[in-house]
Amino acid sequence: MARATTPRRKALTTLAAWTVALIIFFPVLWMILTSFKTEASAVAMPPEFLGASWTLENYAEVWQRSDYPRFFWNSVVISVGSTLLGLGLAIPAAWSMAFVPGRRTKDLLMWMLSTKMMPAVAVMIPIYLLFQWLGIYDSKIGLVIALMLMNLPIIIWMLYTYFKEIPSEILEAARMDGANLWNEVLYVLTPMAVPGIASTLLLNVILAWNEAFWTITLTTTKAAPLSAFIASFSAPQGLFYAKLSAASTMAILPILILGWFSQKQLVRGLTFGAVK
Amino acid sequence: MSTQSTRFAARLMVAPSVLVLLVWMIVPLGLTIWYSFRIFRLLSPERTGWTYRNYTWFFNAPDFWLALVNTLLLVGGVLIITVILGTLIALLIDQPVHGQGALRILVIAPFFVMPPVAASIWENLFMHPQNGLFAALSRGLGYEPILFLEDYPMASVIGIVSWEWLPFATLILLTALQSLSSEQLEAAEMDGAGALNRFRYIILPHMTRAITVVILIQTIFLLGIFGEIFTTTQGGPGSASTTLPYMIFKQAIVAKDIGRAAAGGIIAVILANLVAIVLMRGIGKNLDA
Amino acid sequence: MGKIVLKSVRKAFGEVDVIPGLDLTIEDGEFVVFVGPSGCGKSTLLRLIAGLEDLTSGTMHIDAREVTSAPPAQRGLAMVFQSYALYPHMSVRKNIAFPLKMAGASPEEQEKKVTAAAKVLNLTNYLDRRPGQLSGGQRQRVAIGRAIVREPSAFLFDEPLSNLDAALRVTMRQEITELHQSLKTTMIYVTHDQVEAMTMADKIVVLNAGRIEQVGSPMELYHKPANTFVAGFIGSPKMNLIGGALAAAEGADQIGIRPEHLGIVTEGGWEGTVGLSEHLGSDTFLKVTTGQAGVLTVRAPGEVMLRHGDKVRLAPMPGKLHRFGKDGVAL
């Protein structure tokens, strides 16, 4: 909007927004803080804030104990790969459903989502056997495909919503300007939907990054991502909060950084001023 | 703008997605239906044969109906919390504030935490009656600590899952907010609508599609949740916080009874479809327009 | 290069029959203007021609090639949308260059043509802005720019000048006319502006509720409207229609006389009282309530200073009467 907010109002909203954000963020913050405490200090009662004994030991141990870079790299390949592959399939599909809706479009959308209805544990054995049989068990490509299929409905759904916001006249204009379908999607639709595509991308990278059932069930060593790394730190015998926190912090840090860099895209609103 | 040629192109462009999803659905679904009528225990491969008892076992299980109710409670509770809070937070962080970028990252950060880790953070660092921060807080205020997981297991699980999914809702709703043309808001302002009315009559209707999407997507995810329950309450005490997916989880992972798990899966699919149909009836029309 | 033939074209949106059935031939190189009341289907017809909507039934040919179901890109037409439909994420320069880019023009050529178009359209200073930062008229000019940079087989304009000021509108009108004369490309033009319709068109198509009321040259429509609808629609202020005895005397059901064909006389004619008088400077429009002929609109010279309540006598100029039969059709 063209009106500037008053500094007072801005200060108030800032205060409110930061309070809410910190409340929401607090558990994560607490986990990060815990990761720098000794195990004893981590569970100390009453909780220790400033007086805690800080240490980097947990990180050192976690780093030493397992091959973090390998897990990390697998996570990157799997989550980014599956998301990009998914986007490649989903953008055209979402385009058709948003701009050329038929009578069945809504049913189709719903059906796509319904492919996610089967509880993972119930299909574990069938999928496991399938992967063994196809020879893609414990391979990155296998996981890329699995996670892509898992998230494809979500990607399509999200893109569908964002595409729906774009006035179809602009696409028509492109068509009149001689753009073929490909150009229409590439030069007009995609750039206009950038914020939507960016949040879809981020959310799906996160979903894939955090997926902890299939990634563990379908891997052993070669393709195991950070979820397996985490599973090697949770709940062993003994005190573990600090180390688990350190491992978790290491697992979310990359994605936190990715979020940081992509937030500009995520939050950029487009002015659709060119259409009445 | 739907013409013959675009319609043809459109079919062509959905085809790959439909095809892969079809395979992805049919093969496991077919196998699962097959298994659901088989006696198939991983650890007793010598016992085989056809049976319908995998299904009857669920219906006869004393906690089955409770689990159904809990499943719906979980889905409904989390949906209500995330959609309402998500909308409010999206509105708040859509305002011009200092440090907007950092702020937004903080708000979506919970989504970055892997579900098992999130559950264990909440269980151990917050809700634990002896070591948790909440306990420390209530002791500090002179109250007995609340036994979250023992006395309010479902509410606790709903709380944890809501915390995990709040960023998802917030982010989608925020993106939707940003596509609202400022001219409409200006027009409403000229028409004498105050902030509340602008929200109710302009912003909210604009966001209905996004809210619908949040509801549908989350419903599908939430209908399958079991990890958080396993980490925190183990479905208990007793079966107070057992959900259908958690029942299936126990059959598949603990008891290794694949036949029963498959039957449970089929029941879950039917339940999910029912929920989806109800939802589509109720809010599906928000998807077009 | 651009003969367009529509045969029994019908278009319905769901239940609503927007165009119930229509035949039209547009000759190569013609400048055709569609006029008609708001909501009569002008934009829809244009979109059908463009290929942005499917015909519900009927066929369409461009240069003897059937294009009934060809996609827009294959029809080689350029269009200026009523709602502009600019690309919000591209600068004005990129907006205008887009069709060239799609046609595979080299960057230099693009730049050359964009610069030329911008000059014509008074947009040179705005080339690097985004559409969101432009005024309504500026946006409309960008939309025109986007259409004229390439060489389509026909242009489709949907009220392209409605947001421009009079001066610019005159300039743009002349630019488009010149463009037409130099390119000899078929142009189809929707407008509400009488001046535009009358001055630019080779042929005017008057539409009403999706039907063609009359097709003809501007002068034909002005001088020989086929029916009362066209008579009332072409010419501003609109033709006075008079029924009753006066019409019967002429052997018609209704007679029509344009405001500019009513003279203020001192003797004879119809006596009346001035109601509203609108002063435009160049002209004065009077609403005169007469005994015999009802309320008549009169165009008087700008100097006429008659006021509310004054008595005047009006006489139709000889030979300017139009006669219509019972069904409104011209006799």
Next chain:
Amino acid sequence: MGKIVLKSVRKAFGEVDVIPGLDLTIEDGEFVVFVGPSGCGKSTLLRLIAGLEDLTSGTMHIDAREVTSAPPAQRGLAMVFQSYALYPHMSVRKNIAFPLKMAGASPEEQEKKVTAAAKVLNLTNYLDRRPGQLSGGQRQRVAIGRAIVREPSAFLFDEPLSNLDAALRVTMRQEITELHQSLKTTMIYVTHDQVEAMTMADKIVVLNAGRIEQVGSPMELYHKPANTFVAGFIGSPKMNLIGGALAAAEGADQIGIRPEHLGIVTEGGWEGTVGLSEHLGSDTFLKVTTGQAGVLTVRAPGEVMLRHGDKVRLAPMPGKLHRFGKDGVAL
């Protein structure tokens, strides 16, 4: 109820000074029309008054109350946006009823007023459609309907009739004029249409690049333009401006004569050759290239059938000459 006073109002978008500084008083109950070339800042000025944009500097009062930084809702104004700004998710009925609903009107009252407005605006059949299913003109009418149903202290119209056909435009023009006469509410109206500006305005404000060139009644502007800019802008086709010897003979730097004030004579005057001739039916516009006075536009009667290349003699009507000094200011 609606006196609006702007003092040293300035508005800049970043670097661009759209309105460099402007004083304007609009009396209560006045009908003020803003005209000016596209992009001169009309819409911006309207938005400033509405409170939709912040002033960069200056002050603004409505009825002696300072509103410089009051939010729009507190100013009690109604506005029709150039881009309509309809609520896409509401039916036409709900769109129009929205301001009433916000004002807490009862459902019956809403229904009554909406029905009445719809009738005036020819929208009765469309009340249950969504804006997306309407034609451009229909949308514009809905926007007007939304503004007129309630009783604001002033109306702001941004080119409200630009997408309507001539007939409807005349009707709407009269409706708005009548509305003004019955309500006596201040109205600020932006238009590109000469006829609208001349017939509706109590006072016309001519803007150019964010500056006021002249404020006055339509007849003042027509008969006594303050400078060449106003002279050229008011009146269509625009006034012929002639420099050189002819002007010097009148003791001016430039002289101006409107096309309607040039007579076609057989003797004397300036001899010239007809270039373009535009036939509107009611009138014919001729471009005549003369030796002494350059190219002149002439409005001749519709019957005049002069054609390209014909020789004519033109003479200015007595007393209709305008004289301008060096800086373009009227003498």
Next chain:
Amino acid sequence: ETEITVATVNNGDMIRMQGLMDDFYAKHPDIKVNWVTLEENVLRQNVTTDIATGGGQYDVLTIGTYEVPIWGKQGWLASLNDLPADYDVDDLLPAMRGGLTVDGNLLASPFYGESSMVMYRTDLMEKAGLTMPEAPTWADIEKAAAAMTDRANDINGICLRGKAGWGENMAFLTAMSNSFGARWFDENWVTQFDQPEWKATLDFYLNLMTQYGPAGASNNGFNENLTLFNQGKCGMWIDATVAASFVTGKDSTVADKVGFALAPDNGLGKRGNWLWAWSLAIPASSQKQDAAKAFINWATNKDYLALVASKEGWANVPPGTRTSLYMNEEYAKVPFAKMTLDSINAADPTNPTVKPVPYVGVQFVAIPEFAGLGTTVGEIFSAALAGQKTADEALAEAQAAVSEEMAAAGYVK
């Protein structure tokens, strides 16, 4: 070069082994080991799926005492009888070896073994004017718990497992029930939860916990109780012997005030302690049996114990597998060494309780159905602990659920 994939649980001893691989590579330069380290439940799920479907992803598995007899019966595990002589099979603790041998074949080699025992706070006992016998009875425990409970200072007399699960509360309760003379099934696989022994067990447990236990105990497992004990909030804790090294370790606030005693009995000749080992086994389907055997030999050999001792000290040697370790004078200096050995020796998997049973296992029943059954019963008992049902209701429910499953699985005709 042969690559083998070893699946291990993520506990301290296993992690330590991964740090000592240089020694293995020095001895076997032609073998490369890929580790899959996972949390217990996840590991169990993955290896079970793999072995049951013949996936063949792993060459060496870490499995528990519960799985060995069941998998062995299916023929899924390769025999380890042909390990080289320096493995010294006879050195294994007899209780351990017995539990891992099926039909005369040693199917898994114990890497680390444990039992359960009582850990108590010497300072609190002293304050209460009590002494803990070496081999206490349940009555002693109750008395001590009552004496040590000090709600005002947030000290609970006793902490016990309450979290539902066959490996959580049911491991403890099943072991405890042995000392009360209870059993899961009689010789004909008839479910026994309706018998007075079980009622006595559960009543005692519930009474103890509600009176002297911590709040919210129905969610406490090993880790939660360990934390509580280390924070000084428990007077006693009966749990795995391995906990001894933690409660006396650096993260404990009560490290120097901990005493140990054998798990309690009721004078019926059986103590309430369990027997568990994490063992290494080779799937019958593995293509790399030789390399896998070489690895197992290295990891569970006497030399390995010496290796750990030399690198990390005797306190960190994986306990509970070999007689020779307990003969070692150095190791005898470790405070809880003897108590561990005595506890292990006090458990007899083939003859766990007072009355005869048709199954193997101290704190479990080595049949495939047990994981499901144990978890179901665990939930019921956990609900009872949370106060949601009475002991009688819980036992009746357990009886019904278990007997129905057993009938369905064909144990009882």
